Structures are given as C-alpha cells and as structure tokens.
Amino acid sequence: DAKTTQPPSMDCAEGRAANLPCNHSTISGNEYVYWYRQIHSQGPQYIIHGLKNNETNEMASLIITEDRKSSTLILPHATLRDTAVYYCIVSRLNQAGTALIFGKGTTLSVSS
Amino acid sequence: SAVISQKPSRDICQRGTSLTIQCQVDSQVTMMFWYRQQPGQSLTLIATANQGSEATYESGFVIDKFPISRPNLTFSTLTVSNMSPEDSSIYLCSVEDRLLQYFGPGTRLTVT
Numbered sequence: 001d002a003k004t005t006q007p008p009s010m011d012c013a014e015g016r017a018a019n020l021p022c023n024h025s026t027i028s029g030n031e032y033v034y035w036y037r038q039i040h041s042q043g044p045q046y047i048i049h050g051l052k053n054n055e056t057n058e059m060a061s062l063i064i065t066e067d068r069k070s071s072t073l074i075l076p077h078a079t080l081r082d083t084a085v086y087y088c089i090v091s092r093l094n095q096a097g098t099a100l101i102f103g104k105g106t107t108l109s110v111s112s
Numbered sequence: 113s114a115v116i117s118q119k120p121s122r123d124i125c126q127r128g129t130s131l132t133i134q135c136q137v138d139s140q141v142t143m144m145f146w147y148r149q150q151p152g153q154s155l156t157l158i159a160t161a162n163q164g165s166e167a168t169y170e171s172g173f174v175i176d177k178f179p180i181s182r183p184n185l186t187f188s189t190l191t192v193s194n195m196s197p198e199d200s201s202i203y204l205c206s207v208e209d210r211l212l213q214y215f216g217p218g219t220r221l222t223v224t
Contacts, residue, residue, distance in 0.1 A: 043204055043215035044155070046113070087154070097162065099145045099206070100213050102155040 003027070004088045006106045012082075014112045018075040022088030025069040031092050033064060034100065035073045037084040044087065044102075047073065078110045114139050114209040116216035124222045125195055132191045133219045135205030140185035143208040146178070149218070150201045158203075161188050195223045 005023040012018040024033065035047040048055055048062045050071075055062045061074040075082055087105040092098050115138040125131050135144065146158040159167045159180055167180040181189045192199050200223045205216040 041202070041218070041220070043116075043206075043217050046212055046214065049212070097143055097160055097168075099143075099157050099160055099208075101157065102147075104154050 003090050003101075004103050006086075006088055006103065008104065009107045009109070012075075012078045012108060012110050014080060014110055015077055018073075018078040018082065018108055018110070020073040020075075020086050020088075020106050020108065021070065022073070023070045024088070024090045027068050027090050031090045033062065033068075033071050034089045034091060035060070035062065036087045036089065036100070036102075037082075038087070038105075039081075039084045047086075078108075080110050080112065082108065083110045084108060113212070114141060114207050114214045116205055116207060116214060118205055118216040118219050120219060121217065122220040122222075124224060127196050127223055129195055130191055130193045131195065131221060132189050133203050133205075133221075135188045135190070135216055137186045137207050139209065141207040141209055142185070144182060144188045145206040145208075145213070146180060146188075146190045147204040147206060147215075148201045149204065155204065158190070192221065195221075197223045199223050 032049050034049040036044040038044045048060050050062045064071045085105040085107050089100050117136045119134045144161045147155040149155045157170050158173045159169045161167045161180050161182040163182050163185050179191045202218040202220050204218045
C-alpha cells in the first residue's frame with residue numbers, strides 16, 4: 001500500500017504558484033520522497049526527489065519538513081500544461097529492485 | 113535519462129486472445145518493471161524483471177496470465193494472455209536508471 005496521503009484534487013490559477021501537500025508520517029530514515037506527474041494518457045514523468053533537505057530544479061521545488069513527516073511540491077508559476085495528476089511517493093530506490101508504489105495522487109487543474 | 117519506447121501504442125483485441133507488448137530502452141538497465149493502469153485508476157505494479165532471472169510478480173498477478181521475458185539489458189516483453197474485458201488498461205514499462213525510475217509512453221489495450 002502507498003505510504004502517502006494527498007488531497008484528491010486542487011485548483012490553481014495560471015501564473016500563480018501551485019503548492020501540493022503530501023503527508024508521509026511513517027517514512028523511514030533511508031526513504032526518499034519522490035514526485036512524479038502524469039499528464040492525461042501519458043507515462044508518469046519524474047519531477048524531483050529529496051531525502052531531508054529542500055530541493056529545487058528547473059521544474060519545481062520540494063520542501064520537506066524537519067521531521068520528514070510531510071512535504072510540499074511547489075510549481076512556482078503554473079501553466080495550463082501543468083494540469084496533471086501529481087504523485088508523491090516514498091521509496092528506497094537506492095535499494096536495487098525496489099519499484100515505486102503509486103497512491104491515488106492529486107489531480108491539479110490549472111485554469112486561465 | 114533513459115528513453116523508453118513501447119509497441120504497440122494501442123490495440124483492440126478480442127476476448128480469449130493474447131497480446132505481447134514490447135519495451136525497448138536506449139541504454140542498458142538492470143531492472144525493468146511492468147505496471148497496469150486501469151481506467152480512472154492509479155498505477156499498479158505487475159512484476160519486476162531482472163535480466164537473466166525469472167520475473168518477480170506482485171500479489172494478484174501470475175505468470176500464466178502475464179508472462180514476461182527479459183532476454184537482454186535493453187528489452188523486455190509482457191504478454192497479456194487469454195484476455196477478457198477486465199484486462200482493458202494501459203500497460204506501462206518502467207526502468208531504473210541511476211536511482212531514478214523512468215516510464216514508457218504506455219500501451220492502451222481495449223478488449224472487446
């Protein structure tokens with residue numbers, strides 16, 4: 001079973017920041033937090049991942065709380081093309097053969 | 113990042129028949145994974161395929177129904193056998209590459 005809890009849906013206005021929360025209260029010390037998104041009918045796309053420090057790349061920022069029990073994915077300037085299902089996953093991909101286990105994710109709708 | 117292609121991209125099949133889905137990666141990878149995404153649902157892991165050994169199936173999935181081949185480090189096939197309408201889904205191939213997981217575009221299967 002997925003070890004994360006996400007709101008089923010969120011709305012965001014185009015050009016505004018989208019902040020997607022994720023709870024992972026049972027995360028263990030060697031598990032990473034991964035974020036993927038799936039645009040309609042496409043394969044999931046990797047966004048970002050982190051262990052305990054905040055991370056930023058060209059797509060998004062990841063803020064992980066100090067106790068690591070929750071995190072927030074931030075899309076700084078959402079566009080219509082960011083409309084997708086966003087999955088927060090905790091996993092030990094550094095352990096060979098460990099596959100990502102997907103929960104239900106958050107459906108983000110960006111509107112103009 | 114690894115680039116993954118799948119064939120066919122979509123197919124419509126009659127019940128009782130079988131379909132083999134191909135997954136090709138542009139680089140050598142140790143671990144490959146197969147997922148199923150039923151309509152309106154999240155991704156479910158079917159099996160893990162390591163080159164040179166038998167695939168490892170998740171609970172609820174059996175080799176007779178979903179035989180998998182992994183002849184080399186860049187290729188794998190998943191067969192959906194004796195299909196029924198309940199097998200109508202998107203089937204996705206995924207690979208682990210440098211501690212991240214990447215996904216193919218998926219094969220959309222409709223069983224009539």
